[in-house]
Amino acid sequence: MNTSVLKKIWRPFLAILLFIGLWEVATRLFSIEEWLLPAPSDIVMEARSVIPTFLPHLQSTVTLSVSGFLIGTTVGLGVATILHLMPRVRETFFPFIIISQNMPIIVLAPLLVIWFGFNALPKLIIITLACFFPIAVSALGGFTQTNRELVHYMKMMGANKAQLFWKLELPHAIPSIFSGLKIAGTYSVMAAVVSEWLGAQKGIGVFMTLAASSYRTSRVFVAIIVAMIISLAFYGLILLLEKFFIRWQQKGENN
Amino acid sequence: MLELRHVSKSFGNKQVLQEISLHVANGEFVSVIGPSGSGKSTMFSLIGGLLEPDAGEIYLSGENITNKRGFISYMPQQASLFPWRTIIENVLVGQELQGKKDYERAEAMLERAGLGDVIHAYPHELSGGMKQRVAFIRALLSPQSLMLLDEPFSALDEFTRTDMQKWLLSIWEDDEQSILFITHNIDEALFLSDKIIILSVNPAEIKEVIEVPFKRPRDEELLLSEEFLQWKRKIMDVIQY
Numbered sequence: 247m248n249t250s251v252l253k254k255i256w257r258p259f260l261a262i263l264l265f266i267g268l269w270e271v272a273t274r275l276f277s278i279e280e281w282l283l284p285a286p287s288d289i290v291m292e293a294r295s296v297i298p299t300f301l302p303h304l305q306s307t308v309t310l311s312v313s314g315f316l317i318g319t320t321v322g323l324g325v326a327t328i329l330h331l332m333p334r335v336r337e338t339f340f341p342f343i344i345i346s347q348n349m350p351i352i353v354l355a356p357l358l359v360i361w362f363g364f365n366a367l368p369k370l371i372i373i374t375l376a377c378f379f380p381i382a383v384s385a386l387g388g389f390t391q392t393n394r395e396l397v398h399y400m401k402m403m404g405a406n407k408a409q410l411f412w413k414l415e416l417p418h419a420i421p422s423i424f425s426g427l428k429i430a431g432t433y434s435v436m437a438a439v440v441s442e443w444l445g446a447q448k449g450i451g452v453f454m455t456l457a458a459s460s461y462r463t464s465r466v467f468v469a470i471i472v473a474m475i476i477s478l479a480f481y482g483l484i485l486l487l488e489k490f491f492i493r494w495q496q497k498g499e500n501n
Numbered sequence: 502m503l504e505l506r507h508v509s510k511s512f513g514n515k516q517v518l519q520e521i522s523l524h525v526a527n528g529e530f531v532s533v534i535g536p537s538g539s540g541k542s543t544m545f546s547l548i549g550g551l552l553e554p555d556a557g558e559i560y561l562s563g564e565n566i567t568n569k570r571g572f573i574s575y576m577p578q579q580a581s582l583f584p585w586r587t588i589i590e591n592v593l594v595g596q597e598l599q600g601k602k603d604y605e606r607a608e609a610m611l612e613r614a615g616l617g618d619v620i621h622a623y624p625h626e627l628s629g630g631m632k633q634r635v636a637f638i639r640a641l642l643s644p645q646s647l648m649l650l651d652e653p654f655s656a657l658d659e660f661t662r663t664d665m666q667k668w669l670l671s672i673w674e675d676d677e678q679s680i681l682f683i684t685h686n687i688d689e690a691l692f693l694s695d696k697i698i699i700l701s702v703n704p705a706e707i708k709e710v711i712e713v714p715f716k717r718p719r720d721e722e723l724l725l726s727e728e729f730l731q732w733k734r735k736i737m738d739v740i741q742y
């Protein structure tokens with residue numbers, strides 16, 4: 247198990263090391279200015295000095311994106327359930343959900359700021375919206391794709407609507423819901439950082455804009471890398487949860 | 502136990518079942534044979550309350566169950582086990598739907614059925630034949646006293662199929678359940694049943710009801726006996742005309 251993971255991982259890992267090495271050498275060789283493109287070593291140095299002041303920003307962004315993610319997940323699952331159990335309502339609203347899924351939510355941000363001010367609320371709304379759509383769509387997809395033979399079995403056995411939902415449709419949709427959760431997890435960090443650009447006291451987005459406006463490019467890189475790490479950590483956490491929930495699934499099988 | 506009285510059903514202007522009347526007694530094993538597309542599964546959906554008959558009524562133990570669900574237990578052609586449940590959790594589904602779970606009894610039944618080793622396995626770890634066994638035990642453990650089995654062995658290969666038939670009898674013969682069994686295999690119907698109902702096609706009507714005289718418990722020898730072959734010939738004659 248462990249050796250196979252190592253086998254899979256060493257090539258990409260080596261590629262990254264090589265890339266960083268080339269980057270370092272290139273910035274020195276062509277003496278590129280730090281404000282234009284800092285060398286990896288500059289970024290590491292900057293990170294070490296700036297991390298203590300950076301921590302509150304980090305904490306603020308993580309709290310924001312986790313809250314938004316949780317609210318978005320709850321609302322997304324709730325709405326998907328309601329739409330699924332009420333076919334008429336679904337027929338009416340599902341097209342809107344699909345359309346709005348393809349809209350860049352972030353364009354709503356200025357409007358939300360006008361309505362709700364520069365506090366946490368408009369940011370939470372944006373993150374919630376960004377997480378809501380992939381989860382609602384994937385859950386609804388999972389519910390409707392429930393194996394017909396299993397549905398027929400349950401109906402023949404006299405299952406009522408609630409039993410059909412809790413015992414069959416919901417567990418059947420879990421793999422599908424998790425693919426939505428993974429997308430939403432990544433979106434939530436992105437939406438949090440971008441919404442902080444609009445104005446906030448704290449957050450990685452704020453830290454980033456401050457650093458960028460004073461051309462402290464190394465700092466911008468530190469913020470970028472930290473945002474990426476948070477995003478990956480979310481993803482990994484959701485992956486772990488998925489492993490736990492879908493441990494019944496055959497390897498390589500998806501249905 | 503179960504009684505169908507003049508049940509008819511059409512889809513659009515296509516009549517599928519016409520004036521079907523039949524009777525399954527307590528503890529009786531009754532098979533329905535007819536070509537595919539003749540309306541056998543439709544008949545089950547009517548008994549299960551999923552479809553509404555155009556005419557006629559369905560009674561179970563004297564109670565009118567036409568259009569009512571939850572009175573029968575069911576085993577489909579595909580095992581239809583829940584992939585996220587272990588075997589023991591799967592066989593408890595029928596009981597869960599009716600509100601009372603008996604874990605010990607399920608465990609004992611699985612042991613007796615030769616499934617003791619896979620109680621905590623997941624369905625994808627089992628072969629096709631094993632899955633069908635689990636599906637049968639699930640139907641047997643459901644609290645309803647009538648089981649509807651819709652071509653449960655037709656997806657299995659010949660060897661597994663004969664094993665399954667013997668296995669089914671060995672489990673069922675100790676039990677009090679009544680079975681209504683759909684098949685299009687004459688050997689299977691003769692080997693398993695007390696009574697065989699032969700359907701015609703377009704629309705399906707009852708052509709003939711045959712009482713099977715073989716004593717129980719039955720074993721494989723029966724399949725090769727002269728008597729068995731004579732009955733088989735008789736049924737084939739009925740189907741031909």
Ligand SMILES: Nc1ncnc2c1ncn2[C@@H]1O[C@H](COP(=O)(O)OP(=O)(O)O)[C@@H](O)[C@H]1O
Pocket residue numbers: 512517535536537538539540541542543544
């Ligand atoms: N829901 C339905 N709507 C329309 N036609 C149906 C429906 N269900 C079954 N039929 C038709 O009824 C006939 C009998 O089907 P079925 O009961 O599945 O046959 P069998 O189980 O004997 O093979 C077939 O011709 C089939 O196409």
Ligand SMILES: [Mg+2]
Pocket residue numbers: 541542543651
């Ligand atoms: Mg059928």
